[in-house]
Amino acid sequence: MKKHICPWYVGYLLANPLRRLFQNPKNILRPFIKEGMTILEVGPGMGFFSLPLAKFVGETGRVVCVDLQEKMIKSLRRRADKAGLLTRIETRLSTETSLQIDDLREKVDFALAFAVVHEVSDPKKLFTQIFNSLKREGMLLVSEPTGHVTKGEFDTMLSIAQSAGLKILDTLNIARSHSVTLSKISDF
Ligand SMILES: C[S@@+](CC[C@H](N)C(=O)[O-])C[C@H]1O[C@@H](n2cnc3c(N)ncnc32)[C@H](O)[C@@H]1O
Numbered sequence: 001m002k003k004h005i006c007p008w009y010v011g012y013l014l015a016n017p018l019r020r021l022f023q024n025p026k027n028i029l030r031p032f033i034k035e036g037m038t039i040l041e042v043g044p045g046m047g048f049f050s051l052p053l054a055k056f057v058g059e060t061g062r063v064v065c066v067d068l069q070e071k072m073i074k075s076l077r078r079r080a081d082k083a084g085l086l087t088r089i090e091t092r093l094s095t096e097t098s099l100q101i102d103d104l105r106e107k108v109d110f111a112l113a114f115a116v117v118h119e120v121s122d123p124k125k126l127f128t129q130i131f132n133s134l135k136r137e138g139m140l141l142v143s144e145p146t147g148h149v150t151k152g153e154f155d156t157m158l159s160i161a162q163s164a165g166l167k168i169l170d171t172l173n174i175a176r177s178h179s180v181t182l183s184k185i186s187d188f
Pocket of ligand 1: 045120
């Protein structure tokens with residue numbers, strides 16, 4: 001089914017620093033990130049979470065940002081460059097069904113999919129690609145906006161994630177969202 005994709009100009013709203021008042025990247029992500037990690041961010045938009053992630057991984061880490069829209073990627077790169085973080089960020093343009101990450105098989109420590117799964121036409125394929133990219137102890141954080149996604153729809157997404165091999169770890173308390181962490185293995 002064809003899904004509604006976030007218009008590129010909404011990217012500016014999502015990247016607004018005022019959003020930190022209710023969704024602070026440091027509070028949300030810092031506990032999961034260590035220096036030197038390889039991060040995959042699916043649907044980063046203009047980089048509200050990507051830039052803080054690039055700070056947290058330090059000079060030895062990298063953040064691979066994969067988005068469907070070139071305008072989002074271009075703006076993300078501009079912002080990263082301005083912040084002096086572009087050397088830690090790699091951007092890729094995806095297609096509706098491929099994240100173009102075959103080379104990342106079992107290389108990713110932490111993956112983030114924030115407010116994106118509801119826009120994806122084939123979530124099973126998405127979760128399978130993320131599953132394959134994760135290291136054995138790798139983790140995925142999925143967060144979906146309560147304004148667009150009902151609890152029932154979120155539970156359906158999680159069932160699809162589980163059918164792709166992911167295990168639910170924890171429910172997270174992030175404002176205006178349904179959020180969980182998932183892992184590749186159950187003996188975490
Ligand atoms: C609502 S925005 C969220 C942006 C960002 N994660 C945030 O929270 O600020 C959704 C983003 O996902 C991207 N997107 C939608 N479908 C995608 C797909 N199949 N693969 C990669 N990115 C996708 C859109 O282009 C858009 O940038």
